[in-house]
Amino acid sequence: MNKFKVFFTFFAFLWLWLCGIGAIAQCFHARELAWLGVLMNAWALPIWMLMRFLSPQKYAGDLRESPAFFAVLAGLAIALLADAERGWPVYLSIYNLFIALLYLHHFSAVAHPQMPQIDEQFPDLMLLEQDAPDKSALWSAAEHCEGENSPGLLVIFLRGPFCADSRRCLAQIESQRAAFHHRGVDISVFSVSGSRWPLSCRQQGGLPPVSTLDTGATENHLFIAPGAAPLWAWGWQCDAVRPSYWLVDKEGYIVWRALPGNYRALPSLSSIRDQLYRLEE
Incomplete structure (x- = not known):
C-alpha cells in the first residue's frame, strides 16, 4: 500500500x-x-x-x-x-x-500498526552510529534518562528530510528547545538519512539532534514504513518513518503519545508543552 x-x-x-x-x-x-x-x-x-x-x-x-x-x-x-x-x-x-x-x-495518511500503549515500557531502538553508518547501537529510553535531574523525555519520530513537515518540526524544536529544558525535559529526535538533514540540524548541542534509525532492525519495525519515501528520494532512501510523539518518564514508561493520522498534520511543540504536567504526576 x-x-x-x-x-x-x-x-x-x-x-x-x-x-x-x-x-x-x-x-x-x-x-x-x-x-x-x-x-x-x-x-x-x-x-x-x-x-x-x-x-x-x-x-x-x-x-x-x-x-x-x-x-x-x-x-x-x-x-x-x-x-x-x-x-x-x-x-x-x-x-x-x-x-x-x-x-x-x-x-498522505499514515497507518500505524499496534503501537505501545500508555503505561507500557518504551521499546528499545537500534540506531546507526554517526561515525560508522554500517554499525548499529542499542538506544534505551530508561538509560537515556538515568542520572538526569529530569522528570522524563520527549521522543519524536520524523518522517524524513524529504518531508516539509518534518523540517518544520525541527525548526520548532530549535526555537522551543530551551523552554523544554527549563522544565527539565530533553528532546530526542529519530528519523532516517541523518546525513541528508541540514547541517545546522545535525550539529547542535554536542550531539546530533536527529538520530538515524536502522531501517533493517527488527526493533524499529513499528516506526518504519517500508517503501514510503517519495519516489524522487529512492536513490538514497526508500523507507520513511511513521511520525509520532511520545512522553516517557525517567523509568522509561510511556505517559502520553500522539499518533498523527496524516504526516502533514503534526502536533505543534507548543501543544505538546501542555502535556508535560503528566511527567510530574
Whole structure:
C-alpha cells in the first residue's frame, strides 16, 4: 500500500506540473481566460508544497493545506465562468481538484500498526552510529534518562528530510528547545538519512539532534514504513518513518503519545508543552 501511495503521489504531482505547462501554452495559443484558471488550479498545490519544503520556518500547512486548496477552487471557478462551452479547461480543473483531494485526505495518511500503549515500557531502538553508518547501537529510553535531574523525555519520530513537515518540526524544536529544558525535559529526535538533514540540524548541542534509525532492525519495525519515501528520494532512501510523539518518564514508561493520522498534520511543540504536567504526576 505504501508503494501504491508513493507512485500515485509522484505521478499526480507530475501530472499537475505538466497540466500547468500545457495551460501556459494554451494561454498564448488560444488566449482564453479559462486556461489561466487551469494554470492556477494545477500549480497551486505543487507550488505550495515546494514553498513549504524550502521555507518550513515561514510556511505552515494544515490538513487541507488551506492556501493551496483555496487557489485550486479559485482556478476551477475561473474555468467554469470563462469556459461557456464547458470544454477541456473545465474537465481538467475538476480532474485536478479530484487529485488534490485524494492526496490531501488519503495518500498522505499514515497507518500505524499496534503501537505501545500508555503505561507500557518504551521499546528499545537500534540506531546507526554517526561515525560508522554500517554499525548499529542499542538506544534505551530508561538509560537515556538515568542520572538526569529530569522528570522524563520527549521522543519524536520524523518522517524524513524529504518531508516539509518534518523540517518544520525541527525548526520548532530549535526555537522551543530551551523552554523544554527549563522544565527539565530533553528532546530526542529519530528519523532516517541523518546525513541528508541540514547541517545546522545535525550539529547542535554536542550531539546530533536527529538520530538515524536502522531501517533493517527488527526493533524499529513499528516506526518504519517500508517503501514510503517519495519516489524522487529512492536513490538514497526508500523507507520513511511513521511520525509520532511520545512522553516517557525517567523509568522509561510511556505517559502520553500522539499518533498523527496524516504526516502533514503534526502536533505543534507548543501543544505538546501542555502535556508535560503528566511527567510530574
